[in-house]
Amino acid sequence: MNAVLDVQNLYLGVSQKRHYSPILNGVNLEIQRSQIHGLVGESGAGKSMLAKAILGILPSSTTIDKGYIHFKGNDLVGMPRYERRQLASRHIAMIPQDPMTSLNPVRRVGNQLGDVLRLHMKLNRTLAQERVLELLNDVQIRDPKRVVHQYPFELSGGMRQRVLIAMAFSCKPELIIADEPTTALDVTVQRQILQLIKQLQSETGTSVLFISHDLGVIAKICDHVSILHTGNVVEMQSAVNLFQNPRHEYTQNLLEITSHYYRFENTD
Amino acid sequence: MSFPFLLRRLVLVIPTLIGVSIIVFVLLRVVPGDPIMMMIPPGATEDDIDHLRQLYGLDKPILEQYLVWFSEVLKGDFGTSISLRQDVVELILSRLPATIELAVAAMFISVILGTSLALIGTFWSNQWPETIVDGFTGLNQAIPDFLWGLIFILAFGVLWPLLPVSGRIDPRINLDLVSQFYIVESLIRGEFSVFLTLIKHMIMPAIALALPLTAVIARSLKASLRETMTQDYIRMAQVKGFGPWRILIVEALRNAMIPTVALSGVQFNFLLGGTVLIERIFSYPGIGNMSIGAVIDRDLPLIQGLIITFAILFIVTNLVIDMSYRTLNPRVRNE
Amino acid sequence: MMSGSKLLEVQNLQLALPDRSRSRLFGQVPETKILTDISLVINEGESLGIVGESGSGKTSLGRTILRLHEPTGGKLIFQGKDITHLSEKHLKSFRKDIQMIFQDPQSSLNPRHQIRVILSQPLSTLGHVESKAEADRITRVVLERVGLSHDFRKRYPHELSGGERQRIGIARAIMLRPKLIVADEIVSGLDVSTQARILNLLQGLKRDLNLALIFISHDLAVVRHLCDRLLVLRNGEVVESGKVRRIFRSPKSAYTKHLLSAVPLPKIEPDWLIGNPSMDSSEMSNELGEKRTMENKFEVSNCTAIVTGANRGIGREFVEALVGQGAQKVYACARNIDSLDDLVTKHSDKVQAIKLDITNDEDIANAADSCTDINLLINNAGINRLQAFIAADSMSGAQEEMQTNYFGTLSMCRAFAPILRKNGGGAIVNILSILARVNLPLMGSLCASKSAALSMTQGVRAELTKQGTAVLAVMPGAVDTDMSRDFPPPKMPPAQVAKDTLSALQSGEEELYCGDMASGVAQGLAGDPKAVEKEFAGYLPG
């Protein structure tokens, strides 16, 4: 079996004032090694909940009712909390949606990166500092020596997302969950960030679960795509097939709306 | 900390101090009409009154009176106390260290206690420790410092006499300290028995003063910690696998402290003002106790001097708070 | 509905705001320049898109147009009246005509007010609707118009979804039937399907109420759908402006190209992530500095022009317009030179008649010899026929149409391009027809000749731009001349075509659609060509 992550028949719901509302209804998702797997859905489809379930950071009101999340030969759902956190934090990283709020505003960039390395790679302070410079260099930040001493507010949105990408790749994870990583960015910056993620991914061979509502972005970066609709994966295909030959009605609709939306003559 | 910022803050202090001096002056001279009436002992004759009036320059126009008084103040001369017949500045300086020690101790207690309560309440949120913290802060917001003082006297002075209820130090102890900063000096000299009695005397007034501020800090810090704990960077830290206490203290606390520090400036003023009654209740020989005496004795020069002293204390405290705010918040640090 | 007269004109607008973060101990708070030298025009019923990335100043521009910021320089002229420094009291009568829809529907609706109050407020302040019942009635109507039931009147903003709130924002803006609406990023943050519904709503309102729209967005796709013209903003400066179609098809500025290429289209493009998407900032600023010389604008006053087919219709109006706008000399050409007599007598000092049949090479050579001082060529001559492909005489008719409309125009361009070049650049205007863009039964040959001429024009442009000659393709719709007598009204007066063309020349446009139905076609082409054909069918005789 070559799947890094295998989600099977996952049911998940939120209880609110004794009222239970289901969010995921038997989701199946399989992410192959060294692939970028897109997860598409409109808001409310449950895509961030799925990401949180995999990362083990579901809010306390939300419960997993049924199903498995297989990762590295373990079922994350059934694991004791502490062990699960150990395993997940070491091998699953995350690139968040909003780079503006995802770095601690009162701590220097270098320290925030260094802490992760010291925790998971067991590096000492000096080695961690050196590695941080290398990492920043890898994500094409021009002046890493200056940036490590800066605070997040001194960096642009694109730069912050680069730092967060460096953080995600820093401990050589098996899987990276990228939750709408370019939604908050300008289009030109978005293209650079997508390029960076693709480049680092193909260099390291890490698998990426790429969550987005934007079929355009998905088309550009993903190898496989799953379409999530009202708590169910309605379609899972290779990206090439999906865009040429969408099978599910919902996908066809979505693709049609989006294509209509993006009809530019200059690409005809 | 950049020097221009400090300079700017110091420059801004000047108009505040001038304003304070004007209001003190106007308050005491203009509002009721005749300050002499405040000063005169019962049964004074017309001649006595005229004499006093001349002595204090009260027969001159009000603006001139102010300018004369203010220029003296600038030279460091607040005049002579009427009731104690001593130089006002000397009097205040002899009592000020006691008040400073008390206030600093109270601030220290409230910051430590308030922060701990907030951390406990956040860490075990939705569990019984939070309920206790909430109850404590709610109760404390209803009980002012002077009531705490009285409760302590009742509890630990009367019903269960554990601690001394008046004074700064046991009068039987032979003091040969040179400064008025008893606690600091006794510590430096290593006289721990003296230090211990000093602490025993101070503990009740200090805690009474500290409790209201503790409640404010605990409540505000807990609220902003709660808010901070929902931020994206906290979620990132959880994903990265840092421990919960580490996240709370390293990632969240400093961010949460920024708004709390910003609002605590005013609260420290209430604490400073609280020394007036607390010192009275515990017969603690500081400037607060002295001010009530001065009001009762209608000692005009002393009241003026004391109010200005309190204002300066407040300004200094606020400067310190402002600087810690800037240290905590890198965004404003280098402006 | 055709874009009508000028509604709002922004001239060299500048904006600087105080920057408190840089304030010093003493002295004034330093200011940061937000907008530098922005000029734009918006006509009645027209929609103008303003795009730019974050920090480009697009939101500030919108707010300045509403006088929510005080401009530090330049002018705002609304319906001919300078409102740049009008006091709030005098501004009141204009506030009624200019409304805004805000970016964040959450914070733009007062959380303490019911929707009923929020919507009826403009009525009482500006609409002079005193009676409560009347206000209530209007509120219901408008709510219905934006697709909400009137139950919403009793709700509070926080009880609505994002899309519903934005509908309320739109409803509030149209309460007073304004002439211009400034919409600032109104669909960002909404789902694609919700976005589409909101945009459709806005488009419908624009059409029904003849609204002019300034649509501010970072999203090129959104602007593409809604707007006629586009303004690309970067660091507070206009990088490029023009027809939306033109900019999307052939962006002139490197920045616009860069912006367009960064939009991810929903199809597989393996090369999209390869290459160098990052654009060097120095390259960008060079380009900004050069952009004015690269754009070929043409100054009409003092020009010397040659106009073919000048004896009637649009050609005649061109001669009049050129003379009126201060042209030095106009060579008016026609097959029958006598038909130009009255023009020559009217403007004897400026207009010279020339006999020219554009299908005759000799005529053209003669004209080129005698008109060596021109810098503007207006190819207006052409013929049209109504005939089916399978009609008996159609081949010869098709050949004739091709001969005049295509070869004739081409010969003129070939003959005069060297002259323009020698004279240091100039402009060529080819008057084609909207038919170049759409097919129409019974007019197949004509369409073919016109679209051949359009393609030729694009080729000529590519060649001549570098020589400093601007090439403008004008595609009129139904114009009130004897040639379009087969079309039903409404028709545009030919003088308007001439006027619009000359102003397009001055602003450096490359394509112009004018005349009734033309702009509709231009818009329709963006969306659904089939729908255009349907619309067009109405113009067929019989």
Next chain:
Amino acid sequence: MSEPTRSGRVHLSSLVRTWLGGIVIGLLILIAIFAPWIAPHDPLKQDLFSGLMAPFWLDNHDPAYLLGTDSLGRDVLSRLIYGTQIALVVAFIAASLAALLGTVLGLLAGYYGGWLDTVVSRLVEIWMAFPPVLLSIVLVAVIGTGLHSVVIAIVIIDWTRFCRVVRAETLVQREQEYISSAVSIGFERWTILWREILPNVLPLLVTLLTLEMGIAVIVEAILSFVGLSVSSDQATWGGLIQEGRQYVHSAWWVMSLPMICIIIAVLAFNALGDGLRTILDPVMRK
């Protein structure tokens, strides 16, 4: 990500607390109004033979004096009941006046900005530099004792609380887009302040007002305690504390009972204020 269970619980308990606070305040108002009928004794009537009697739960008590007597043999219960009158009158009048003054200045300074804001902010800053307790004592010493002096002193000292908070909130609200929207539909500045900003500041204001009522009760007690409040033969909670303090070793209850009264009143005001904010705020109410 909010946790619904939590907010639900808080909501419920805050509603309960609001009711509790309201009921206690209501009771206190009734006690104050009907004091002459409720009080078992004349609060001023001295009975030197039965001084410092213990309350009912201790030995040595007289059933006629439910909560005992003070050193002059006056009935403590009656004095507490009459003390409610002064406490509430001061609380309502002083707090409302301080709120009025502070709110008007805060709104104007926050909304109009410019020199007005500079002057008001500066004034507040100067005010903050005074120690509030000392200032109130000095003020009453200067203008003489009496109910009106107490009220004046509280207003003069505490208007800044309102001014600071209202100004800050006005500044926040002024930057909201709905204000831009109001400008663009041609509202006058005054109307915007009155119809758009004030309703948004109101919940905060109501909370502050009730909190201030609690504070006024305390300040009155402080002044009575120092002997500078209303005339000494009127019964006040603070006066009773001061009196009890002198006999704290022999009769601790004389001091404790008025303290409990003050704490209950302030708690009730605070609870009411916290709850009212949630109820008044349509956003929070949801």
